[in-house]
Amino acid sequence: MRRRGLHPGTAERRREIFCAALECFAEIGFSQTTMADIRRRAKASTGSIYHQFESKEHLAAEIFLEGIADYQAGWIAALERETDARGGLRAVIGHHLRWVRSNETWARYLFQRRHSAFTAAAERKLAELNAEFLRRASLWFATHMEAGRLRRLPPDIYIALVAGPYTEHTRHYLSGRDCTNTEEVIEMLADAAWRSLAVRPDQPGSARERGQPRTSGGAR
Amino acid sequence: MRRRGLHPGTAERRREIFCAALECFAEIGFSQTTMADIRRRAKASTGSIYHQFESKEHLAAEIFLEGIADYQAGWIAALERETDARGGLRAVIGHHLRWVRSNETWARYLFQRRHSAFTAAAERKLAELNAEFLRRASLWFATHMEAGRLRRLPPDIYIALVAGPYTEHTRHYLSGRDCTNTEEVIEMLADAAWRSLAVRPDQPGSARERGQPRTSGGAR
DNA sequence: GAGTTGACTAGAATATAGTTCTAGGATGTA
DNA sequence: TACATCCTAGAACTATATTCTAGTCAACTC
DSSP: OOOOOOOTTHHHHHHHHHHHHHHHHHHHOTTTOOHHHHHHHHTOOHHHHHHHOSOHHHHHHHHHHHHHHHHHHHHHHHHHTOOSHHHHHHHHHHHHHHHHHHTHHHHIIIIISOOSOOOHHHHHHHHHHHHHHHHHHHHHHHHHHHTTSBOOOOHHHHHHHHHHHHHHHHHHHHTTOOOOOHHHHHHHHHHHHHHHHBSSTTSOTTOOSSOOOSSOOOOO | OOOOOOOTTHHHHHHHHHHHHHHHHHHHOTTTOOHHHHHHHHTOOHHHHHHHOSOHHHHHHHHHHHHHHHHHHHHHHHHHTOOSHHHHHHHHHHHHHHHHHHTHHHHIIIIISOOSOOOHHHHHHHHHHHHHHHHHHHHHHHHHHHTTSBOOOOHHHHHHHHHHHHHHHHHHHHTTOOOOOHHHHHHHHHHHHHHHHBSSTTSOTTOOSSOOOSSOSOOO
């Protein structure tokens, strides 16, 4: 049986490989990245990498899962912090945009070009994460639908209307094209989400601190 | 100098390989697909494939470009057929959803997991397609903004609000999850787009034939 | 209709990149 | 110091994209 106690430096080595791989995947994509690229960037040997990670697939999956877990945790936290329907929409949109800005490398790997398929185990873990994420989000939204503040629409439509715009905007942003200032994007997307999902979008709602014009255009 | 005149069967062979590759890419993804898979499905030899297409990358790019060109042409045609702002939004959303339904194989390759990077030539061609696509779409939208029917918002926001929801819904659909009936999805997404983009969403607009309820929920 | 040409096909050979394997080094414990 | 375990190194192996060489076949010329 094992003596116990990892050798010092092991965790660091593992993390070095992990980070090197993340950078490679984000910069040149999963399939373009060779194990040699990772080896060079992490200054590790082939054996070392394969000792820490079962395969390139597993490495990619672990990175993906850690990123998505952090992202989703923040998303749910931002949502559940708000009791107000409009505030909740703004909160998740804000969380998404800001998370992408402050975790650009991760975002590039997670959102820009999702890697096709992972190992069965990783897919299972991902499905679990998504299920729990959806369960908690649905709960929050259901409350507001029942209270008559948000429109009753099927789940697939909700997902499309809430996540679609910010996801599309992120693709735009990550591909390096011209974008409006982040805080303004948040305002505009939150406003649009509210218009499309609220039962009575014209009610004052919680327009929040700085009252940006809600009907006029030219928010440029 | 060349005698001229292709051998009979050449175009067919090329097409067989093209289609076999499309199916493989759609089913198991670009990187998972091996040239042997394509060879088997097309009943062609290695030499034959490489005679017709420069590489796996080039083959993928050609397929991608043909698909995207057809999709974009239909999108623009649907848009320009409409002079009414609300009708135009509904038209492009309808085109997207229906195109995906009737070209599921293509859609799976084009929208589900976009392949990371093509050859420089293909990227250039794609950029050209996108530029022309955006140019014509912008023209149409600008007209309606100037007429005061659609809100003035920056281009990145417009793209996010118009394309985001239907793109997200398509990912949902292609991943095999439960979806609302297509025509209803079109109604709901078109309605939501109108709410978020119209200067006065409550104005009658062009609600079209069968008057579905616009304010009430429960359109399930 | 025999000869010639060039598009096309076949399949073996090659190269590249992921993975496995074997040997050894380092560290903590007795 | 001896042993056990973890970790590292890098060579060997394998799978897969691509190249190469040797043809085959249709159409055209004389």
